Each structure stands twice: as structure tokens, then as C-alpha cells.
Amino acid sequence: MVKSEPHKYSWQQFLKDGQTFWDGVRNYQARNNLSTMKTDDLALFYHSNEGMEVVGIARVIREAYPDPTTDDARWVAVDLVPHHTLKKSVTLVDIKNEPMLAQIGLIRQGRLSVMPLRAEEFDKIVEMGS
DNA sequence: GCCAACGTTGGC
DNA sequence: GCCAACGTTGGC
Numbered sequence: 001m002v003k004s005e006p007h008k009y010s011w012q013q014f015l016k017d018g019q020t021f022w023d024g025v026r027n028y029q030a031r032n033n034l035s036t037m038k039t040d041d042l043a044l045f046y047h048s049n050e051g052m053e054v055v056g057i058a059r060v061i062r063e064a065y066p067d068p069t070t071d072d073a074r075w076v077a078v079d080l081v082p083h084h085t086l087k088k089s090v091t092l093v094d095i096k097n098e099p100m101l102a103q104i105g106l107i108r109q110g111r112l113s114v115m116p117l118r119a120e121e122f123d124k125i126v127e128m129g130s
Numbered sequence: 131g132c133c134a135a136c137g138t139t140g141g142c
Numbered sequence: 143g144c145c146a147a148c149g150t151t152g153g154c
Contacts, residue, residue: 047154
């Protein structure tokens with residue numbers, strides 16, 4: 001799952017662009033999670049702050065490479081394309097109300113901007129959004 | 131706009 | 143290497 005503040009970079013903008021590079025991660029844990037993403041992996045796209053909901057699914061088309069927006073070699077970016085827009089967004093409230101999802105990173109560690117999801121958690125959210 | 135959670139920085 | 147101070151994120 002990746003998070004973005006909609007006023008900074010929204011799902012709608014992502015759809016319009018057709019592709020984006022996921023940069024600007026400046027947190028080691030988030031960076032490590034980014035690094036584990038492989039080509040063709042799917043990632044839920046979450047709007048933080050405004051909306052607070054999962055709005056779509058993105059697909060990785062390029063695995064972690066050095067973040068082009070900084071000279072600092074520690075940081076990486078990945079390239080994403082939109083894969084699927086959820087029929088209805090899954091809100092943070094929905095997720096909190098689903099016992100099976102109570103332990104996901106989104107709840108446990110709110111500040112983390114990139115986090116892993118187990119396959120069944122991913123599937124559950126997708127199911128709730130369709 | 132406030133505040134809690136948490137990561138990072140810097141003094142010792 | 144510890145810990146206090148500070149900054150940032152994100153939910154409410």
C-alpha cells in the first residue's frame with residue numbers, strides 16, 4: 001500500500017498522467033518497503049488526510065532505482081501505472097470496522113507512507129471496494 | 131488547528 | 143551510546 005495526500009498527488013492526477021514515479025520517500029522503513037516491490041506487483045493507493053480512503057490499485061512497472069529527485073544515494077523510487085479504480089473507495093472507518101484488517105500497518109503505524117500488506121488483507125480491501 | 135505518535139538530530 | 147529536543151505526519 002502506498003499513501004499520498006490528494007492535494008499533493010491524487011489518484012485522479014495519477015489517472016490523467018497514466019504513469020508516475022513514486023519518489024520523495026525519506027523514511028528508512030518506507031524505503032525498505034519500496035525496495036521490496038517487484039515489477040507487476042500491485043499496490044493499493046490510499047488518500048491520506050483528505051478523503052482517508054483507498055481509491056485504487058496501482059501496478060509496479062519499474063522496481064526500486066535511485067530517487068532522481070535527490071543526490072542522496074540512500075533513497076529510491078519506483079514507477080507505477082494505474083491498474084484499477086475501485087468501484088467504491090474503502091475508507092479508513094471501513095477498514096477499522098473490519099476485524100480482519102485491524103492489524104494492518106495503516107492502523108498500527110499511521111505515519112508510515114509505504115507498507116506491506118498480506119495477500120488476504122489486500123484481497124479483502126479490494127473486495128470491500130467492489 | 132490541535133495533538134499523539136514516531137523518527138531524526140545533536141549534545142553530552 | 144543515551145536521551146532530550148525537535149520536526150513531520152496524519153487522524154480527529
